[in-house]
Amino acid sequence: MTDLSVSPVRDAAAPIVPATARGEATRRKLMEAAEKDFGEKGFHAASVSSITHRAGVGQGTFYLYFRSKEEIFAMLVREIGHELRRRMAIAVTASTTLEEAAHGGISAFLGFAQQHPGLFRIVQESQFVDEPTYREYYHLLEQGYRAGLMEAQQRGYIGGGDAEVRAWAIIGITHFLGLRYCLWQGQLPETEVLDDVTRFIARALNSPQGETLPSF
Structure with missing residues (x-):
């Protein structure tokens, strides 16, 4: 099933832009969690799993909004x-x-x-x-x-x-x-x-x- 919270069209060079308010809210949760995780642990110690755990979402959800930790x-x-x-x-x-x-x-x-x-x-x-x-x-x-x-x-x-x-x-x-x-x-x-x-x-x-x- 297609997740309608993000745009189905992806440009490899462009950021993934949420298509709905719900998608933007999820993206914002991930960004806030990433800020805390990177700020406390540093880039190398932080991970996609630690960010998603802090945000309260699954790891698969992360890749709907970002391609990588980088x-x-x-x-x-x-x-x-x-x-x-x-x-x-x-x-x-x-x-x-x-x-x-x-x-x-x-x-x-x-x-x-x-x-x-x-x-x-x-x-x-x-x-x-x-x-x-x-x-x-x-x-x-x-x-x-x-x-x-x-x-x-x-x-x-x-x-x-x-x-x-x-x-x-x-x-x-x-x-x-x-x-x-x-x-x-x-x-x-x-x-x-x-x-x-x-x-x-x-x-x-x-x-x-x-x-x-x-x-x-």
Whole structure:
């Protein structure tokens, strides 16, 4: 009997797309289970059977939605990245100052990292499991930052400079804040930490070229 919860037509290169709401709900359960399994055990220790057991479905059901463990892992990295970028974009939409935008974006990232404790392990392991997907995760994140920085430059909110380089620098700051607080400490940083980082980024973006630094 044909399972009508997934599309009967499959392109070997395209993701398998559920054709019904029921199918999408099952796929979502598998993705959520995979995130927990990969996040807790790592890619190599996790398995299709452990993912389906956690999701409460049979192993045969898994292959209606994903062709392999590698495919669901890569799809998970992409979906995590998409949701992270969506939340950060929403967080800065209503910002009227550079400080508000920086604070909103960093807060959104850290909040997401707190809600998804497997984020760092999953993304970092993807470098060795599927490097193109790993690079895509960071390049798409960088593109979002760069677009915002270029717009801020055009409007005169920040000084001129290489938006791409600045974007990567901000990604580095937020990434290690997430490691330090959300992953290692298991909680969001205090308000004072966010305020300090916000001021640091705002000052760096507005610092005039050639400004003399104080002696240490």
